[in-house]
Amino acid sequence: MTLRLFNTLSGQLDEVLPADGVALRMYACGPTVYDYGHIGNFRTFLQVDMLRRALRLFGVPVRHVMNITDVDDKIIRNAAASGVSIADYTPRFEQAFLDDLKSLGVEMPEVLSRATEHIPQMVRLVERLAEAGAAYMAEDGNWYFRLKAFPEYGKLSKKDLEGISDGARVDVDEYERDSARDFALWKATKPGETGWETAIGRGRPGWHLECSAMAMEYLGESFDLHAGGEDLMFPHHENEIAQSESATGKLFARHWFHVRFLLVNGRKMSKSEGNFFTLRDLLLKGYKASAIRLALISVPYRHQLNFTFDGLVEATSAIDRLRTFATRLRAANLETGATVAGSAAASRAHEEFLAALANDLNTAEARAAIFELVREGNIALDAGLLRAEDRDAMLRALATFDSVFAVLTDNDAAPTRAAIEWASENGKLDQVAPELLAAQSLTDAEIDARIEERNLARRQRNFRRADQIRDELAALGILIEDGRDGVRWKHK
RNA sequence: GGCGCGGUACCCAAGUGGUAAGGGAGAGGUCUGCAAAACCUUUAUGCGUCGGUUCGAUCCCGACCCGCGCCUCCA
Numbered sequence: 001m002t003l004r005l006f007n008t009l010s011g012q013l014d015e016v017l018p019a020d021g022v023a024l025r026m027y028a029c030g031p032t033v034y035d036y037g038h039i040g041n042f043r044t045f046l047q048v049d050m051l052r053r054a055l056r057l058f059g060v061p062v063r064h065v066m067n068i069t070d071v072d073d074k075i076i077r078n079a080a081a082s083g084v085s086i087a088d089y090t091p092r093f094e095q096a097f098l099d100d101l102k103s104l105g106v107e108m109p110e111v112l113s114r115a116t117e118h119i120p121q122m123v124r125l126v127e128r129l130a131e132a133g134a135a136y137m138a139e140d141g142n143w144y145f146r147l148k149a150f151p152e153y154g155k156l157s158k159k160d161l162e163g164i165s166d167g168a169r170v171d172v173d174e175y176e177r178d179s180a181r182d183f184a185l186w187k188a189t190k191p192g193e194t195g196w197e198t199a200i201g202r203g204r205p206g207w208h209l210e211c212s213a214m215a216m217e218y219l220g221e222s223f224d225l226h227a228g229g230e231d232l233m234f235p236h237h238e239n240e241i242a243q244s245e246s247a248t249g250k251l252f253a254r255h256w257f258h259v260r261f262l263l264v265n266g267r268k269m270s271k272s273e274g275n276f277f278t279l280r281d282l283l284l285k286g287y288k289a290s291a292i293r294l295a296l297i298s299v300p301y302r303h304q305l306n307f308t309f310d311g312l313v314e315a316t317s318a319i320d321r322l323r324t325f326a327t328r329l330r331a332a333n334l335e336t337g338a339t340v341a342g343s344a345a346a347s348r349a350h351e352e353f354l355a356a357l358a359n360d361l362n363t364a365e366a367r368a369a370i371f372e373l374v375r376e377g378n379i380a381l382d383a384g385l386l387r388a389e390d391r392d393a394m395l396r397a398l399a400t401f402d403s404v405f406a407v408l409t410d411n412d413a414a415p416t417r418a419a420i421e422w423a424s425e426n427g428k429l430d431q432v433a434p435e436l437l438a439a440q441s442l443t444d445a446e447i448d449a450r451i452e453e454r455n456l457a458r459r460q461r462n463f464r465r466a467d468q469i470r471d472e473l474a475a476l477g478i479l480i481e482d483g484r485d486g487v488r489w490k491h492k
Numbered sequence: 493g494g495c496g497c498g499g500u501a502c503c504c505a506a507g508u509g510g511u512a513a514g515g516g517a518g519a520g521g522u523c524u525g526c527a528a529a530a531c532c533u534u535u536a537u538g539c540g541u542c543g544g545u546u547c548g549a550u551c552c553c554g555a556c557c558c559g560c561g562c563c564u565c566c567a
Binding site for chain 2: 029030031032037038039040041042043044045047072073074157158159160207228229230231232233234235236259260261262263266267268295298299300302303304306308310311313314315316317318320321324325328356362364365367368369370371372375378379381382458461463466467470474479480481482483484488490
């Protein structure tokens with residue numbers, strides 16, 4: 001099966017295959033490390049993660065490059081406000097970002113590239129553009145891209161060059177430029193300001209330049225797929241295309257993958273709306289990393305996702321259902337052999353799952369295919385009809401599901417613990433949900449001791465005492481479940 | 493103003509020119525000292541409104557209403 005994805009450039013579903021027949025070369029615009037990542041950022045990175053996992057599932061090796069923008073206006077502003085250089089300011093946020101990706105189960109790209117480590121490549125690109133007559137230095141020392149040099153400008157975002165100024169705010173006072181729409185490649189800086197001494201003058205890169213230079217550095221002048229949030233389509237990606245193709249004369253990226261913005265409580269996320277959340281905010285409120293991951297990937301990437309706390313609760317329950325089923329399957333004592341119904345259910349789930357992903361990464365439909373399997377498997381288990389080979393086939397279907405969704409294995413404790421530690425180190429303990437904090441205060445051994453005490457009370461049929469202990473633990477966020485084969489507990 | 497997306501049950505959310513996936517929540521049931529958990533069953537004559545095309549439309553076309561996004565730093 002081949003993955004077909006919507007391509008912003010062609011405006012249709014295109015098959016995603018490596019042009020060189022070896023590995024799919026993809027570039028994804030990464031974060032600007034000036035602050036902690038928010039869930040909007042992570043929806044995009046998570047969907048790119050789904051894409052690379054799906055490609056691998058379809059047998060396509062991936063060479064994935066992600067940039068880290070570690071120099072830009074906001075970084076310079078924030079670093080200055082903190083009284084440190086940008087080199088001292090950004091590592092903390094870069095590490096936080098990478099930690100957050102790990103918490104969410106996002107795989108690391110094959111290459112991480114920092115803008116500040118590729119200044120020579122960027123300078124060379126400006127020089128090439130200047131030679132081609134597509135770049136010029138203005139009186140202010142800034143280098144600009146000459147839009148008139150690239151007639152195809154607007155082909156990605158389907159914008160008419162003439163229409164761009166309509167209603168858009170264009171700084172008409174920038175008289176140094178040939179055209180108000182020419183964009184900055186390189187910004188001149190004065191000594192003392194953040195900058196590099198280079199052949200094209202002292203300065204720092206414009207935002208768009210870094211992606212072109214680094215994509216070409218690691219993937220070549222022409223590569224398979226370029227990904228990013230929908231907001232980057234214009235002007236960022238349009239500018240990348242203009243710069244790159246003007247310099248090389250080659251098609252920059254064949255396929256453009258854009259992830260739609262999410263909404264939070266029905267509105268665009270913004271600090272002023274009060275609906276702005278970082279991953280850490282959510283972990284500290286007690287939501288599990290796996291639930292956040294599932295909530296952010298369950299709506300297909302081209303659809304607007306409305307992110308809510310209710311959605312996180314739902315995702316939590318959905319994951320419990322999946323994990324319980326997997327556990328139940330593994331623990332079941334089954335006769336050897338297979339049944340027609342059991343095998344059919346497993347293979348159909350498997351096929352429907354793959355078909356859904358192949359169809360423009362329809363994660364909602366893919367998820368549904370697996371939940372149908374859960375229901376059918378549970379019914380067969382209840383009826384005692386499932387055989388060992390059916391079970392194995394179902395476990396394989398679940399494994400396939402999880403190779404892309406990655407929510408089945410419970411790795412939730414570590415991110416939560418790390419978030420609490422982080423809050424503690426940064427004076428934010430007041431933001432931690434009380435139950436979460438209370439639960440952390442008890443060691444597992446202490447919990448086990450309390451449960452043993454309760455078991456004793458139960459054996460003596462002292463149910464008042466037993467219920468009292470259960471309530472006390474519940475107040476600390478520990479849920480007790482009496483099962484046939486012993487007592488289990490879990491964090492709420 | 494230009495470009496684009498969406499309106500499907502209590503909530504989230506797929507989908508198809510032939511009669512509505514899945515998840516959550518609610519209700520009922522099994523199990524249990526009780527509870528929880530788990531499991532099963534169940535919940536839209538209906539897919540924003542009004543027209544049109546068609547044997548037949550939620551799905552196609554048109555108009556309208558509503559919500560949202562991009563066009564400016566932004567994932």
